[in-house]
Amino acid sequence: MIAWIRIFLVLASLALVTFVLLPVQIAALAFDWRLRRYIPRLWHRAACRLVGIRVRAHGRPETRRPLLLASNHVSWKDILVLGAVADVVYIAKAEVRGWPVFGILARLQATIFVEREQKRKTGEKVDEIGRRLSDGEIVVLFPEGTTSDGNRLLEVKTSLFGAAASAAAMTADGIVHIQPVAISYTGIHGMAMGRYHRPLAGWPGDIPLGSHLLAILKEGAIEVDVDFGERIDYRRDSNRKAISREVEAAIRRMLSSRLRGR
Template identity: 35%
Template sequence: MTAAPASSASGRVAVTTFARLAGLGLGLAVFVVALGPPRRLAQRLGWRLGERTPVLFQRLLCAGLGVAVRSHGEVCASGARLIVANHVSWLDIPVLGSLAPMSFLAKKEVGEHPVGRELVAMQGVVYVDRERRRCIPEVNARMVETMRAGSPVVLFAEATTGDGNRLLRFRSSHFEAVRAAAASSGGATIQPVYLHYSRLAGLPLPRFLRARVAWYGDTTFLPHFVRFVRGAGVTCDVHWGESIRVTPDMDRKTAARRTEAAVRRLAREARAGRA
């Protein structure tokens, strides 16, 4: 048997990559154009379509990118909720958003780009300027409003992405929002979540290949995105931990430390295959 020339193999990879990007772009463009305005109308009128459309959108995005999402554990489904997860990649938002309606705390830079602004507006977003700490109380107040309105807010408490091999220390600033929500609504919960990108092309993802998924440091978005699309599909296991009941007298630092400990426990169990 004669092996295929390297140039032929690289040509097939290029064609496959272009086809995936073209198909993904066309599908998402049709989705946004067709369902963007109805989504806003549905949200204003309280239709269930407005709640489920972002989930369908994120599922389409994950399918186009070759991301298989597996959910483990029970999801808290009522009351004011703060979902706190580790942060590995730009993929974290479509992965979590594909599972249930939720809003995200996002950097203000995301909303400055017209495409990014439209995409996060479809999902639901609270913006934060991490360079202006004096704005934190205002951001926390918007988080409280969102949670009291019935939408859980996702907080990536590390405040930056990591390499996927370790967790960074959780910052406590925005845990004040869930404490305030508990004080104003008679109770609130934090649900810890661990995102585990566990498999690449159906095989266990080793530590030295996690940069294929993890987006961190000085890596710019477009090269990372293209490299990811050119590669094989990945599997992300989403591990939901037991909810942490928040009371008005629980301070934000205590809430942050308890949540960080819970996510670290989920991480150890997931990596050991016990989750």
């Protein structure tokens, strides 16, 4: 009973925060105010605090622009986590647009939706990503293309770095800064997260979103570490596969070190 009362209070509080920030964000999007970039961080910080996700950032986002953050992808919680530590926009598959609640929130954050099966539209979206990067926005890319179990990094898809190539062509100096990021779910209730609780960290696609969200709300005390690596410069003449391997190695190294408690 106590757990259900807590869940009700969390959802009610989150609804109140959303009610307060929503009109401002809608107006900011409608008039393309720069404010639209900052409001989502307030919401994500409140959501993390209410849900019980404690975020520890190690390092910080690169100050140079244009900046593309390349991160491992464990769960829908990653959106809250990264959104709480930086003013970012996300690249997401088109299906996310239709998700209940999360789809609406994604649209309010000006997420870039990509239809990977339609090559013509994908090309248009790559150009949009390039424009957004050139405009100074921090864009988050999950180069695995899907979620993992949180214990490892899946193979990085080099094709997803086409956005960096597109943005590099639009910049005056022909450079896009890529910063590897590792998200590691490391603790629960103040203790190291063991094998029993690992399913709470990862969200494989075959687990219903609702039941996974409910499990997180019931626990209410998850710790996550976010490591920001050294930037990697993508130039007009860079080899996309070589850059993707370099990014993959950096994320894998940070993730492995953090999960081992080093």
